[in-house]
Amino acid sequence: MLLRQRFCTKSAPKVKTRMGTQMSAWQIFQYGGNEELTQTTTARVPNILKPTDLLIEIHAASVNPIDTMMRGGYGKAMINLLRQGLWNQAGGTEFPLILGRDFSGVVMETGKGVTRYKPGDEVWGAIATQRQGTHAQYCIVGQSEISHKPKSLSHIEAASLPYVAVTTWTALCLVGELTQKNAQNKRVLIHGGAGGLGTFAIQLMKTWGAEVTTTCSTDAVGLVQSLGADVVIDYKTQDVQSELQRISGFDVVLDPLGGKIPSFSVDLLKGWRNSKYVSLVTPVLSSTDKFGIPLGLLTTATNFGTNIIRGFINGRSYRWALFIPNGNALGQIAKLVDNGKIEPVIDKVYTFDQVPDAFQKVEEKHGRGKTVISIKDS
Numbered sequence: 001m002l003l004r005q006r007f008c009t010k011s012a013p014k015v016k017t018r019m020g021t022q023m024s025a026w027q028i029f030q031y032g033g034n035e036e037l038t039q040t041t042t043a044r045v046p047n048i049l050k051p052t053d054l055l056i057e058i059h060a061a062s063v064n065p066i067d068t069m070m071r072g073g074y075g076k077a078m079i080n081l082l083r084q085g086l087w088n089q090a091g092g093t094e095f096p097l098i099l100g101r102d103f104s105g106v107v108m109e110t111g112k113g114v115t116r117y118k119p120g121d122e123v124w125g126a127i128a129t130q131r132q133g134t135h136a137q138y139c140i141v142g143q144s145e146i147s148h149k150p151k152s153l154s155h156i157e158a159a160s161l162p163y164v165a166v167t168t169w170t171a172l173c174l175v176g177e178l179t180q181k182n183a184q185n186k187r188v189l190i191h192g193g194a195g196g197l198g199t200f201a202i203q204l205m206k207t208w209g210a211e212v213t214t215t216c217s218t219d220a221v222g223l224v225q226s227l228g229a230d231v232v233i234d235y236k237t238q239d240v241q242s243e244l245q246r247i248s249g250f251d252v253v254l255d256p257l258g259g260k261i262p263s264f265s266v267d268l269l270k271g272w273r274n275s276k277y278v279s280l281v282t283p284v285l286s287s288t289d290k291f292g293i294p295l296g297l298l299t300t301a302t303n304f305g306t307n308i309i310r311g312f313i314n315g316r317s318y319r320w321a322l323f324i325p326n327g328n329a330l331g332q333i334a335k336l337v338d339n340g341k342i343e344p345v346i347d348k349v350y351t352f353d354q355v356p357d358a359f360q361k362v363e364e365k366h367g368r369g370k371t372v373i374s375i376k377d378s
């Protein structure tokens with residue numbers, strides 16, 4: 001495990017114009033398993049289509065559970081609906097599809113409406129699901145999806161954070177309504193503390209003065225304690241239900257694991273105290289895949305409504321959160337990183353040729369921090 005391991009930061013290359021019309025990338029041509037991942041050196045370098053878009057040279061990217069799920073077709077009904085606009089502009093189609101949702105890299109070209117960045121700037125970002133992904137030499141991003149990268153991190157270190165950081169921000173801050181000002185002494189339960197998302201969420205909450213309880217396996221207890229977790233429950237050796245019920249009364253519960261979290265978790269919240277259970281496993285994408293968009297949305301709304309009513313009955317609130325690109329949040333997180341408040345936790349770094357191995361690792365679902373792909377320096 002590379003906790004805060006230092007990698008050389010290379011100075012930004014001289015940027016004048018795009019390097020060529022073809023690039024290396026990992027693509028899929030149909031949904032399926034790892035065997036669908038195809039490496040090419042002749043993918044088309046994407047074009048800037050909107051004035052607020054930028055062309056990025058990617059130095060490093062991470063692999064997230066969403067990449068392995070999208071490889072299998074998860075969310076395709078909704079994501080393809082969102083992609084229609086891009087297809088109309090670029091004349092593209094669903095395949096070949098490049099996976100990968102975050103990156104650290106360098107700005108190569110900017111659209112006319114880009115005001116905050118210029119060629120040569122080092123940036124990081126987590127991009128919308130309908131865009132072509134970041135497991136490639138270049139990608140197109142919108143200026144609202146990125147910020148300047150933390151100066152204190154190498155590209156490999158930086159690439160480990162954007163997707164999990166922005167998702168955590170959405171879940172705990174936008175949906176869970178925690179802020180730097182009000183989080184002090186709040187009691188927060190973070191399930192799955194050893195994974196990519198958990199390792200970031202623990203650090204953010206500790207930086208803001210919350211009291212953090214987390215669950216993880218035996219071998220990860222030391223890791224989550226080193227990140228600041230106040231109470232650690234080892235779900236392999238301890239009775240999670242009785243331990244959590246003993247200390248219950250949480251202001252916010254973050255549930256990234258959905259069905260793996262026992263239903264009693266909702267009852268661990270403080271009653272009648274504006275407490276919130278935030279789940280990162282929403283049925284919206286799986287329901288629309290299964291039933292089509294109208295019926296899938298209806299099923300989701302019914303499910304959501306049931307949980308809201310349940311929340312009203314006991315004064316607690318049940319909410320879902322989804323990744324939403326957020327360059328402003330990344331800018332604030334970059335400052336926390338440069339101030340030494342948050343550190344990247346990297347499980348393993350793979351070369352660009354080893355992308356299928358990186359997918360396999362993430363698919364095993366036993367992350368201890370993040371899985372990163374080195375692209376520029378591979």
Ligand SMILES: NC(=O)C1=CN([C@@H]2O[C@H](COP(=O)(O)OP(=O)(O)OC[C@H]3O[C@@H](n4cnc5c(N)ncnc54)[C@H](OP(=O)(O)O)[C@@H]3O)[C@@H](O)[C@H]2O)C=CC1
Nearest residue numbers: 065167192194195196197215217256280322323365366367
């Ligand atoms: N809605 C959204 O937009 C998003 C949702 N997510 C969700 O968050 C989940 C986690 O993401 P991420 O952290 O990146 O994934 P990782 O694969 O990095 O981590 C998953 C972690 O969960 C732990 N875990 C599994 N079961 C339990 C359990 N019963 N109790 C405690 N810990 C457990 C694993 O540890 P161990 O090896 O000990 O089992 C592992 O450390 C994803 O699977 C996805 O469902 C993530 C990002 C966006």
